[in-house]
Amino acid sequence: NAGVTQTPKFQVLKTGQSMTLQCAQDMNHEYMSWYRQDPGMGLRLIHYSVGAGITDQGEVPNGYNVSRSTTEDFPLRLLSAAPSQTSVYFCASSDRGLNEKLFFGSGTQLSVL
Amino acid sequence: GENVEQHPSTLSVQEGDSAVIKCTYSDSASNYFPWYKQELGKGPQLIIDIRSNVGEKKDQRIAVTLNKTAKHFSLHITETQPEDSAVYFCAASKGTGANSKLTFGKGITLSVRP
Numbered sequence: 001n002a003g004v005t006q007t008p009k010f011q012v013l014k015t016g017q018s019m020t021l022q023c024a025q026d027m028n029h030e031y032m033s034w035y036r037q038d039p040g041m042g043l044r045l046i047h048y049s050v051g052a053g054i055t056d057q058g059e060v061p062n063g064y065n066v067s068r069s070t071t072e073d074f075p076l077r078l079l080s081a082a083p084s085q086t087s088v089y090f091c092a093s094s095d096r097g098l099n100e101k102l103f104f105g106s107g108t109q110l111s112v113l
Numbered sequence: 114g115e116n117v118e119q120h121p122s123t124l125s126v127q128e129g130d131s132a133v134i135k136c137t138y139s140d141s142a143s144n145y146f147p148w149y150k151q152e153l154g155k156g157p158q159l160i161i162d163i164r165s166n167v168g169e170k171k172d173q174r175i176a177v178t179l180n181k182t183a184k185h186f187s188l189h190i191t192e193t194q195p196e197d198s199a200v201y202f203c204a205a206s207k208g209t210g211a212n213s214k215l216t217f218g219k220g221i222t223l224s225v226r227p
Binding site: 040041042044045048050058090092098100101102105106107 | 156
């Protein structure tokens with residue numbers, strides 16, 4: 001049972017490049033979310049999903065897209081990377097809701113030059 | 114919206130001593146308060162949570178207390194060990210639906226000195 005798997009672990013992009021951060025969970029959880037973690041800022045919600053085919057915006061959605069075609073996968077797309085998107089990104093899942101008993105992946109450290 | 118604050122930003126204790134980490138929240142309607150532990154290079158992991166209808170909850174060496182009147186809640190770790198060294202995040206959410214979202218504090222770095 002792998003839990004929540006995020007790939008890649010590290011990524012360096014140039015300004016303007018696009019990329020997709022992958023997130024997969026094998027626990028059949030309905031609820032999935034993406035957070036970013038910046039120094040001194042805690043965790044901030046980017047986008048979330050309450051089930052396959054259903055997504056919505058969180059606190060800081062600008063510059064990011066998501067889709068949820070299956071229960072297992074919830075990729076996060078950076079459309080045109082900016083230095084302000086340099087951060088550590090965490091994917092989380094739960095079978096209780098967006099706020100309860102979250103299982104986090106190990107994170108993707110992204111640097112945008 | 115909700116504002117969750119943690120103070121201090123760092124805490125250092127001697128192995129075997131107790132550690133207390135405090136959080137305050139702003140929205141009196143918040144009713145669910147989890148604590149997450151993040152070890153270096155890993156994602157946050159839920160260690161304990163409490164609902165607003167309970168004043169205290171314990172799980173082995175850790176406990177959480179809630180003071181709704183003062184709008185603060187605290188994490189208590191007894192008999193600290195070096196493996197307790199980590200960043201601890203508190204969070205709060207309100208509402209009863211599954212779509213209720215969490216607001217996290219900025220985190221406190223706990224260091225346990227051997």
